[in-house]
Amino acid sequence: MTMKEKNKVPNALSKEKSPYLLQHAYNPVQWLAWGPDAFNTSLREDKPIFLSVGYSTCHWCHVMERESFENDEIAQVLNHSFVPVKIDREERPDIDRLYMAYVQASTGSGGWPMSVWLTPELKPFYGGTYYPPEDRFGRPGFLSLLHSIADAWKEDRKKLEHVADGIQSQLKSFSTAAPHPESLGEKVLDDAFMQISSHFDPVAGGFSSAPKFPRPSILTFLFNYAYFTGREEASAMALLTLERMARGGIHDHLGVKGKGGGGFARYATDALWHVPHFEKMLYDNALLALSFLEAFQLTKETLYAQTAEDIFNYVLCDMTSPEGAFYSAEDADSFPDRESKTKIEGGFYVWTKTEIAELLDPLEEQIFSFRYGVKQNGNVLEDPHGTFERKNILSLKADEETTAKHFDLPTDQVANLSRSAIEKLFQARMRRPRPDRDDKIITSWNALMISALAKGSRVLQNTDYLTAAEKAAGFIGDNLFENGTGNLLRRYCKGESGITGQAEDYAFLIQGLLDLYEASFDDSLLHKAQELAERQCEHFYDDEHGGFFNASSQEASVPIRLKEDYDGAEPSANSVSVMNFSRLWLMTGKQHYLDIAEKTLYYFSAILAANGMQLPEMLAGYARLLHPSNTVILTGSQSDPAFKALKKSVEQLYLPGTTVMHATKEKPVSSIPGAETASEENNSAAAYICKGGSCRLPVTTPEEVTNLLRPSGRSAGKKS
Numbered sequence: 001m002t003m004k005e006k007n008k009v010p011n012a013l014s015k016e017k018s019p020y021l022l023q024h025a026y027n028p029v030q031w032l033a034w035g036p037d038a039f040n041t042s043l044r045e046d047k048p049i050f051l052s053v054g055y056s057t058c059h060w061c062h063v064m065e066r067e068s069f070e071n072d073e074i075a076q077v078l079n080h081s082f083v084p085v086k087i088d089r090e091e092r093p094d095i096d097r098l099y100m101a102y103v104q105a106s107t108g109s110g111g112w113p114m115s116v117w118l119t120p121e122l123k124p125f126y127g128g129t130y131y132p133p134e135d136r137f138g139r140p141g142f143l144s145l146l147h148s149i150a151d152a153w154k155e156d157r158k159k160l161e162h163v164a165d166g167i168q169s170q171l172k173s174f175s176t177a178a179p180h181p182e183s184l185g186e187k188v189l190d191d192a193f194m195q196i197s198s199h200f201d202p203v204a205g206g207f208s209s210a211p212k213f214p215r216p217s218i219l220t221f222l223f224n225y226a227y228f229t230g231r232e233e234a235s236a237m238a239l240l241t242l243e244r245m246a247r248g249g250i251h252d253h254l255g256v257k258g259k260g261g262g263g264f265a266r267y268a269t270d271a272l273w274h275v276p277h278f279e280k281m282l283y284d285n286a287l288l289a290l291s292f293l294e295a296f297q298l299t300k301e302t303l304y305a306q307t308a309e310d311i312f313n314y315v316l317c318d319m320t321s322p323e324g325a326f327y328s329a330e331d332a333d334s335f336p337d338r339e340s341k342t343k344i345e346g347g348f349y350v351w352t353k354t355e356i357a358e359l360l361d362p363l364e365e366q367i368f369s370f371r372y373g374v375k376q377n378g379n380v381l382e383d384p385h386g387t388f389e390r391k392n393i394l395s396l397k398a399d400e401e402t403t404a405k406h407f408d409l410p411t412d413q414v415a416n417l418s419r420s421a422i423e424k425l426f427q428a429r430m431r432r433p434r435p436d437r438d439d440k441i442i443t444s445w446n447a448l449m450i451s452a453l454a455k456g457s458r459v460l461q462n463t464d465y466l467t468a469a470e471k472a473a474g475f476i477g478d479n480l481f482e483n484g485t486g487n488l489l490r491r492y493c494k495g496e497s498g499i500t501g502q503a504e505d506y507a508f509l510i511q512g513l514l515d516l517y518e519a520s521f522d523d524s525l526l527h528k529a530q531e532l533a534e535r536q537c538e539h540f541y542d543d544e545h546g547g548f549f550n551a552s553s554q555e556a557s558v559p560i561r562l563k564e565d566y567d568g569a570e571p572s573a574n575s576v577s578v579m580n581f582s583r584l585w586l587m588t589g590k591q592h593y594l595d596i597a598e599k600t601l602y603y604f605s606a607i608l609a610a611n612g613m614q615l616p617e618m619l620a621g622y623a624r625l626l627h628p629s630n631t632v633i634l635t636g637s638q639s640d641p642a643f644k645a646l647k648k649s650v651e652q653l654y655l656p657g658t659t660v661m662h663a664t665k666e667k668p669v670s671s672i673p674g675a676e677t678a679s680e681e682n683n684s685a686a687a688y689i690c691k692g693g694s695c696r697l698p699v700t701t702p703e704e705v706t707n708l709l710r711p712s713g714r715s716a717g718k719k720s
Contacts, residue, residue, distance in 0.1 A: 012037070017493040018088040019438045020056035024065065028075035031086045034095060035557060042083040042120040048153055049122070050082040050146075051099065053114040055090050056438040057279040057329040059345055060130045061113045067133040068142045074133060077143065081150035082117075089114075090328060090442060091491050091499055094551040094558050101174065101562065102167055103127040117149055122559045123164035168560075175560050179545055181602055182609035184622065192612025192619050193225050193234055199613070204248075204272045205241030207613075210382075211277070213267040214245065216287035217567035217575070221616035221623075223294050224656045227711065228627040235298060242295050245288075246307045248273030249393040252280075252349065253372060254426045255310045261426050263314030264288055266332070270382045274395050278346040278435075279332035282319060283570050285311045286448035293452070293459045297654035305460060312456055315449060316468055318437075324471030325441045325479075325492070326449050334435040348435050350391040351425075352378070359428050360421050367414055368421040370406060373397040440493035443480050443505040446472055448570075450512035454519040458651040466519050473516055473525075476509065487535065487554070500555045503548045503564070503573035506536035510580045514587075521638060521662035526587060533584055536577070537596065546599035548574050565607055571617035574600055578621035586631055586659045589670065597625065620656070628692060629657030630709060633669050635698070636685035638662070642700070643685040649702035650687070653709055 012032050014025040024031055032038040034051075042049050052069075054061035068074045078084045089096035089112065096114070102124045104110040109129070116127035126149060131142035140148065152160055182188075196218060199207040206212045219238040226235035245251060245264070250273045255262020263285050265276035289311040296304035319327045336347035353376045357365050372394045373379050379395070380388040400418065404411040450469045457466035479497050480489045488501030488509065510529045517525040539552040542563070549561035550573060564572035578597050585593035601608070601622055604615060612619050632650050636643040650660055663669040665683050672690045686698035689708050699705055 013086060017491075017496055017498070018056075018091055018440060019436075019493075020054060020061075020088040020090070021086055023056060024069060024086055027065065027069045028072050028079075029069050029084050030075075030079045031084050034085055034087045034092060038083055038085045039120070039122070042118075045083065046120065047081065047083050048120070048125075048149070049118040050078060050084050051087065051114075051116045051118055052084070053087045053089050053096050053099070053116070054112045055088055055329070056436070057281070057331040058112050059277065059279070059332045060111070062333055062343075064113050064130050064142075068131070071133060071143075074143050074146065077146045077150065081146065081153070090438075090440070093504070094502055094555070094561070097550065097564070098171065098558070098560055098562060099124055099127065102171060103129065105170075106167075119161060119164045121164075123161075123168040125160045125164040125167065171560050171562075175549070175562055179547075179603040180606040182605045184601070184605055184608060184626075186626070188609050188612060189225055189229070189619060189623055189626075191609070192221065192616065193231070195611070195613045196222065196616070197233075197237070200237050201271065202240075205237070205244040206271075206273070207241075210271045211267055211269050212271055212273060213569065214241075214250075214264070214284065214288060215568065215616075216291045217571045217617040217620075218613070219291045220294075220571075221612075221620045223291075223298070223654065224620040224623045227654065227656050228623050230711070238291070239295055239299065242288075242291060242307075243303065245273050246292070246303055247396040249395040250274075250276040251307070251310075251396075252314070253394045253396060254422055254429060255313055256423055256426045257309075257313055258317070259426065260317035261314060261429070262310040263318075264311065275380055275382060275388070275393060276346070277332055278334075278349055280314075280330040281569075282315070282326055282328055282442070282445045283448050285315055285319075286445065286452045287570070289449075289452040290455060293455050294654055297459055297652065308456060309460065312453065312465060312468075320468070321439070321441065321475075323475050324468065325475040326446050326472060328438040328440050328442055328445060330437050331435040335433040337432055345387055346393070348429065348432055350388055350393055352390055353392060355428075356392075356425065359424050364417050364421045364424075367403060367407065367417045368425075371396065371398045371400075371403050371418060440491055441475075441480075443476060443488060443490050443501060444508040444570075446476060447505070447508035447512035451508075451515040454512070454515040457519050461648065461651075469512075469516055470520065473512065477528075487539070487552075488532070500552050502552065503536065503540045503550050504570070504576075506532055506540065507548070507573040507576040507580060510536070510584075511576055514580065514583055518660045523667060529580075530584065530588065533580065533593070540573075541596065542603070546596075546603035548577055548600070563603070565604060565615065567615050567617040572615065574604065575615055575617035575621060578618050579624070582621060582625055582657075583659055587661060589672065597621070601625075624657030627657070629655065629659075631672060631690040632658060632660045632705075632709070633663050633672070633688040633690060633695070634660065634686070635663050635683060635688070637664075640685050645702050646685055646687045646700075646705055649705040650709065653706065655709060658709070 008026040010025050011030050013021045016033055087095055099116045100110050100114060103114060107128055111129045113130055116124050118124050133143060134141040135144055207218055222234040222238040226232055250265050250268045252262050263280055266279045266281055266284060267277050269275045269277055289308045292304045292308040332345050333343040334348040335343055353374050356374055374392045378390040379392045400411050400414045404414045450472050453465040453469035479492050482489055488505050489497045490499040490501050490505050510532050513525045513529040540548040547563045550564050551558040551561045564574055566572060567575050578600050581593045581597040607614055608619060634646055661669050686700050687705050688695045688698050
């Protein structure tokens, strides 16, 4: 039992599994979880619901808890005048996104913690994000706001309910709106590229000023756009962004192979990727690993491969359960040492120069400080809260060759000294208290990491990654399907599975299974992906207008189902589904898969035409349909060295939209005319390159495969 819990009475959240909800189980606020108990209490007691949404690694969620939810006076008002309800946004993104749409529309911004007041019928009438406990700078604090809303509910309730009715009607209109189709063509891709270009930072990369988020979906679009149009300036933007991120402080540089560390923080608070918000999320690392792998395919530059390997090392060492599934996140806040009583943001990660000098030999310290920008007075230039005074956030400033020239030393010696310094600092850091880890297992995020590891196994020729991906997929198969119905579940935590799977769980897992199939050629994965696709359509697809709702038709606790139309930190389920159903069409020849992909594009066509930067992942899927790619059918035994050489030749190339399948006499590919006959005629190692409903004559050497697949006149990508 923690100090916070000692001598306190738990509330209803103590029965939950979510680490975030359990963080609030000993608040004096009498929290309820989202569900029938909360809804019935609100109706019975005729009180509005105060809904607080956050997640376990959220810095400002922790701040609001300390300031307000552990405050007895505030708790008394919440308990007396409202029904306080907590949601873990990672468990229930459907509820989070519904009310976040309202908060963003009404306030112009959003974020977490999210605070929303609802009628007993779950209609929102007031909302915001973080509130300080007391009045500040002429703005009401949380306590004042609670009193005002409680008074208004008593004295002017009809006005609040009228406001809530209007808001609810508007939210429903988002859900039921018919499409306003726009014709799509090359221009929509060109327009999106120009829009993204106008936001590009040519110095540090990325597509915004501070704070700066990775948004891998934009990188996916740029790589696709460059591939299909030959405009290498598009891939150059993505490559520069990835290089600057890899060298920046958003990247944890103290990764040691086989031991842990490394990976990427959530985002940078500055424009140079130097000062991170230190939480680490599984989905960010999965998506960035995919981007770095694609960058390596394009350029063959080791920086990109090493960074992808670093991400995998972090996830497999620090974020993998004993059963092989992947945990969700690590906290931004941590104790800087074992004597500290207060957590600070980045406490686990930052260093003084004195600390480093005490741990390293003199020459090691000089080399390390030069390479990673360590300064005596600290290297954080933008620190408005004084959190990092005299502290250093490690950022790679010089490569081994530059450092060797600076110190007039052999490059090998610099490399050895750098490795030994990292090992010593890593071991010292491990003696600090680790940040708290959110150990729940989210289906969609695990699926993203399965995709990344499957691709990593192919691009980096590392079978350990394939084994890890297969083990995680097996865990989902064994633990995250509902008994009896076969429906997908969203979350596993502390031995219990639960929460109805959402569209992103289905879409990301289908994608993961298809990626895993292309790595292993296990036909059962392709069959399971098709089963999931049919179930996704059954529960989420809008047959009338097209597109997928975010919540299942069987989920009773969602007031309004929305269709996600934004590729943010994660791509939307609709964007991934466009790619999935296109791939399934190519792999199976079933026309209804293509119809679903095209109808989804049709539904979102107005957004794609007006603001492509909103859905870059979907535009990448559209580009792949607009420019049909190859299907590569490999024949022969997978254990044959000649087969392996052909497969490797495909995997080393960046080929967006290309599907790779395995055929033998026993399991011919029937989706493409001519492919079935080809596999029957030739059961030795060969590659059939198929496109537009026909296949070329087979080739048997890696050089022939490369020549046929590489776009003519196309060179490797270049950075600006």
